[in-house]
Every structure is written in C-alpha cells, then in structure tokens.
Amino acid sequence: MSKTERSSRAESTQLPIHQHGEKLVGAVKGSQFLVVTGETGSGKTTQLPQFLYRAGLCRDGKIGVTQPRRVAAITVAQRVCQEMGVRLGVEVGYQVRFDDCTSKDTLIKYVTDGCMLREILADPNLTQYSVVILDEVHERSLNTDVLLGLLKKTSGGSRGRTVPLKVVVMSATLQTDKLSAFLGHCPVFTIPGRTYPVKELFCGRIGPKEMDSSVYVKEVVKVALDVHTNEASGDILVFLTGQNEIEKACDLLFEKAESIDYRYDVHDRTVEGLLVLPLYGSMPTDQQKQIFQPAPEGVRKCVVATNIAATSLTIDGIKYIVDSGFVKQLNHNSRVGLDILEVVPISKSEAQQRAGRAGRTSAGKCFRIYSKEFWENCMPEYTTPEIQRTSLTSVVLTLKCLGVHDVIRFPYLDRPEERFLLTALKQLYQYDAIDRKGNVTRLGKLMVEFPLPPGLTRALLQSAALGCEELMLPVAAMLSVENIFIRPGHPEKQKEAEIIHKELAASAGSSNDFLILLCIFEKCKASENPSSWCKDHWIHWRAVKSAFSVETQLREILFHLKRQKEFPQETFEGSSSELLRHCLCIGYFTNVARRSMGKAFCTMDGHGSTVHVHPSSSLFGQEAQLDWIIFHDVLVTSRVYVRTVCPIRYDWVKDLLPKLHEIDVYELSSVAREEVTDEEMAQWVKKTTDQHRPGEDVSRKLEKRNDDSSITEARARYLQRKQNRLRGKDS
DNA sequence: GAGCACTGC
Incomplete structure (x- = not known):
C-alpha cells in the first residue's frame, strides 16, 4: 500500500x-x-x-x-x-x-x-x-x-x-x-456532518423593490470592501448573476473603488491587498484554474462568481460569503411557448447553500446584501425544481419508451403542471414520435436513442432517411453545444470579431444560420491546426471541440440504428441547401414564422407571437426579402428575438402546419381508462372541452396572444434596468 | 441594432 x-x-x-x-x-x-x-x-x-x-x-x-x-x-x-x-x-x-x-x-x-x-x-x-x-x-x-x-x-x-x-x-x-x-x-x-458554523448576517440595503442589477453590483462591492477592511484574514466569495455584472464588479473592486456612489463612503479606501478574480462558466479554463491558487502572503483573495461556485466548483480557504440574493434562471413559459432567461431572487435553501460554502474548512461568515424583509417576503422556501420549469418533451418521450403511458399520473416527487405535460405530448405527436393514442411510434423509438432535443433529432432522422446525414450531423452537433461565437469585451476587438464572423457567413454561400454552422464545423475540421483556426476566427475552440465529440457520438448512434431492418427511407429532389432546409423543416415546423409587418414575424405555433430576427443572425437586415422562416431558439430581452434562422418555402411546411392545431391533447396521455374513476373522468371531459372547443376556428388560435403578463413584465424589468444604467452613466 | 445562469445524455 x-x-x-x-x-x-x-x-x-x-x-x-x-x-x-x-x-x-x-x-x-x-x-x-x-x-x-x-x-x-x-x-x-x-x-x-x-x-x-x-x-x-x-x-x-x-x-x-x-x-x-x-x-x-x-x-x-x-x-x-x-x-x-x-x-x-x-x-x-x-x-x-x-x-x-x-x-x-x-x-x-x-x-x-x-x-x-x-x-x-x-x-x-x-x-x-x-x-x-x-x-x-x-x-x-x-x-x-x-x-x-x-x-x-x-x-x-x-x-x-x-x-x-x-x-x-x-x-x-x-x-x-x-x-x-x-x-x-x-x-x-x-449522519452528523463535519462542517463549521457560518454566521449569517443581513446587511440590509436591498429591499423588496430593488431588482436593478446596477444596485446590487454596487452593493456587493461595498460589502466586499467592508469585509476586506474589517474582517480577519480569509478569502471572500461573492455570488452574482452573470458575466456582465461580474466584470463590472471586478472593475469597481480592482481599480475604480472611488467611483462608487458617495453614499457608500469609500473614498478613503484602497483595495490594496485584495486579489480580485472573476469566475463564470464561459471563461477560458486556464483562467478558471487561477482561482484555486492560494493568494500570496498578506493578500486576500476575492472570487466574484456565478452560481458555478455554489455546487460545481469548490474553492478552499473561503471564509466569507457576500450574497447578492439573485440568480439568473431559465424559466419555461408554456402559455406563450417560450423560455425566458431572467434574474430572480434565490430561494432560502439556495441562500443557505451559498452560506455553507464559507464553512468547509473553518468557521465563516455570510453577508447578505438584502434585508430580513426581503428574505421573508421575496424569497421562496425552496427553488422550484427543474422538472416544474423546463420543457418536458424529452422526459415524456423517455417515459413513454419505458412503458409509462400515463405520464400525467406518474409518481413525481413534485408534479409538473399538467399543461407542461400536455404541451410535451402535443409536440411529440407533431414529430410523429407518438401516435394519436399516445403510443410510441417506430420513429419515437429511434428518436429516444439520441442525446438531442426531439425536434433536432427529428430533423436528423429525416436527413438520414434521405441519405444526407453528412449535412445534418455537424449542424445537430453545433446546435447542442454552447455558443461558438466569441464576443470580446473591448469595442474595437468586438468590431474585429464581427468582421471575421461576417466573412465566415458570406463564405457559407446563402443566408442561412444553420448552413454557417455546418461551414464553420467543416472548415475548422479541415484546417491544419483547428485550435488556432478558431483563435484566428474568434470562435470558441472548446465549443467546437465538444461539437466534434458530439458529432462522432451521433454518427455512431445513427450507424447502429441504420442497421435495423425498418429504418425509414424517403426521396427529395433539390440542391443540397434545399435538402438541408427541408430536413430542418421536418424538425422545426413548430418554430415557423411568417413575416407580418415591416421587420416583424408572426409565429405559427398557435400562440401567434410577434418575433424579430436577432441582430447576430446572418438574416438580420434582410427581413424585407423574407417571407417564411424557421428558427432554432428564442430570446426574450427588449424584444422577442429568434436566433439561428433559416428562410424556407411555404411548400415545405404547408402539409405540416395543420398538425399544429388538430389534436385532442388529453388523448395523447393515454390514460389507462379502466383505472379511472367516473369522477376523474368527468373532470377530464370538462377540462378537455373547456380548453379545446371542437368548433373553434384555427384562425382564432393563430391570433395574437402576445400580451401574456410574464413576458410584458420581464420586458418591463429589462427596460427599467436599461434605463437605470443609462441614467447612471449620465450623472 | 446586440444583455448567454448552470447542468446533462
């Protein structure tokens, strides 16, 4: 030994x-x-x-x-x-x-x-x-x-x-x-634990009405400086919400301490002896590693991090926590069919988790920049579990493939809202993964094998049926890794990156964001030195490298499935760009939009939301020439933006669109009817008829329902933050 | 005209 x-x-x-x-x-x-x-x-x-x-x-x-x-x-x-x-x-x-x-x-x-x-x-x-x-x-x-x-x-x-x-x-x-x-x-x-006590203090300035990031960035900086000047030795870990706020906080801490609002009374302070280190997921790995190195003698380390430091990374020697009380969280809104990334207060249990990060090697202290009132009135006891705030399409397909037909009455520790499950069932039906009775189809059994969102899997299987998987495998891989385009912080470098990205887009031939991803994948793979090719083109090598692994995995899965006897085969006449776009339509026809007024598009999924092409898209600025488009994802900020966009022909989706409106979703849950009491049955019938009036006109379903309160609220909050920032700059 | 938290197969 x-x-x-x-x-x-x-x-x-x-x-x-x-x-x-x-x-x-x-x-x-x-x-x-x-x-x-x-x-x-x-x-x-x-x-x-x-x-x-x-x-x-x-x-x-x-x-x-x-x-x-x-x-x-x-x-x-x-x-x-x-x-x-x-x-x-x-x-x-x-x-x-x-x-x-x-x-x-x-x-x-x-x-x-x-x-x-x-x-x-x-x-x-x-x-x-x-x-x-x-x-x-x-x-x-x-x-x-x-x-x-x-x-x-x-x-x-x-x-x-x-x-x-x-x-x-x-x-x-x-x-x-x-x-x-x-x-x-x-x-x-x-089992008794072996952690040390952490003293939890409410420092109070953030109250129930303060949701503006510029306020909590200043506040965590002020508290971190307080800790640095008043507390005994030991490193500090600050929890913030995202890259921008972290960089801003680090700037303030590192060189601009005196520019903080006078109220905080820090004019006479220095940040001497404080080593400030940002930490977030999209940061280069070698920079991330710095946080694990102990600070030099007499210097205190202060790590300003996202939630990545709450569970994924453990830093030794942390004695003090500064908790902003907020987190950036992706919430699915099934009423409008959109995912919204928003800043929300953390839960009390998450706050305790953050505090616990100070007590791993010795006793510690946790400074909360919000008041007891905020704790009591704004923070929920527990974080809503992921299963209750995420799209369930993949989960439902997995359950169905495991023989769980009644996905509504599956034993969930916390039950997702029924309409989340119904939305998932409807989507699976639209992809032909389940049939009208809610049973998994042959296609559905193929789909469950892929580690991809079902729509993308559906597009990939279509390409395989047409024998053009060489086009779709890289696209699917590139869409399932983190963003590949680097956005430098410096304005000049940002311009430089933008020019190179535009050149790459032009070299792909036609305006189609999916095709650009394919082009980048192939160019990088064919280059002599892929990592330096990425560096030269302002592309994240880490992301492309993982796309290479994903592509290999997808290729292997497809190879095994194709050897099965009944793998579907179809034909399609057209150029390779048309072939690719046709396959994408099969998987993304739930994400179809048609141009309505000016640069605005109207989604065809039944919500009839107004969306705009995101400025990062190669189709941005060309909206007037477009009619029908499909998109990969949606971003809600100052507007509802669609990203990764591609123009299509109406012909390719016209037979698919009616499918978006024809189905009685309750049938798809395939409830074992004999297990159901009469009373339950009556409730279902009532709900079904309430929600899905048989005579209802399709055009009525397509009408605008974009006034959903959560989106308008999210937007209002965003604009408010923006305003405040502008105001801050002026004064 | 631009605002991407974090996981995972």
Missing part, C-alpha cells in the same frame, strides 16, 4: 460516518428504500458504497451511485479507488458521457444521472445492479427527479430480477420527511 493510500484511508476512518457503519448497512438490508441524510463533509458519498461492498451487498450485482455532475462522478470514483487500494476502472469505476471507465468486474460504479437513465432505457429492471444510490437528491436535477419516480415505480414489481433492487436516496437535511413519505414512509438515516 502506498503512502497516499495509507493516509487517505486514515483520513477517511476519521469521518463521522464510521461510527454508524454497521447500523447503516443494517438499515439498507432491512428496507427496500432508505433515505440517508447528512451535510457535505459527512462522507456519505465515498463511504456508504464501501460499507455495502464489504458487507457483501455486491454478491447479486453492482452498486450504482448517481451524481448530477460529471466531475463529481469522476473525482469521487478516483477517491474511492485510492481508499480501497484498487485500480480505477476495475473494481471501482465511473461512467460519464464520452468516458466509460468501467469493466465487467466493476462492482462500485459512479455514473451521472443522465447515464443511469440511458441504462434504464436499455435494461428497465437494472438487472446488473443490486443497489442504486441516488446522490444529491436535494439539488432536484431533472434526471434525478425522473430516476426517483422510475425507481419508486419499477422496484415494486421486479420482473427479470431474483432479488428486489435496493434504492438509497441521499440528500441534504432539507425535506427528508417528504422524500421518506414519497418512498412509502421508508426509514431515514441521519
């Missing part, structure tokens, strides 16, 4: 969990479901699987542990290997997308929740496993929530299994009663 192995073993036996090992194993053995709770630092993620392994629970199969994040799955597996003195990938391994480090002999396997969902699709009874442990359940990630419902359901009847699957659910101490109740009032096992 090596020195590091010995020391990591010695270290791990100090963990509080070791006093409870026997009892914990007994609890797992004694019950099919178990909730295990304990704060970070209790060692539950690394130790519980080892206890179960030593107690012989691997005799009938593997122990699987799910994680919401890739890095966590990998690093925890590495750690456990070290402690057990075994080789990674043999007895202990991990599996994440693009990286399978397991073998046939692997008995403890750490996986991302998304990978586990894929495993269930291939083997619904998880016959390889004896125990599945869901970790970080309190984070309520979409996939973990789905797994929770599936494992509750499937382990009831365990066909194909000799012994029932054991399910352990691990969560922070919040809401464990709810989890236990959900799993048939199963036992709850509590």
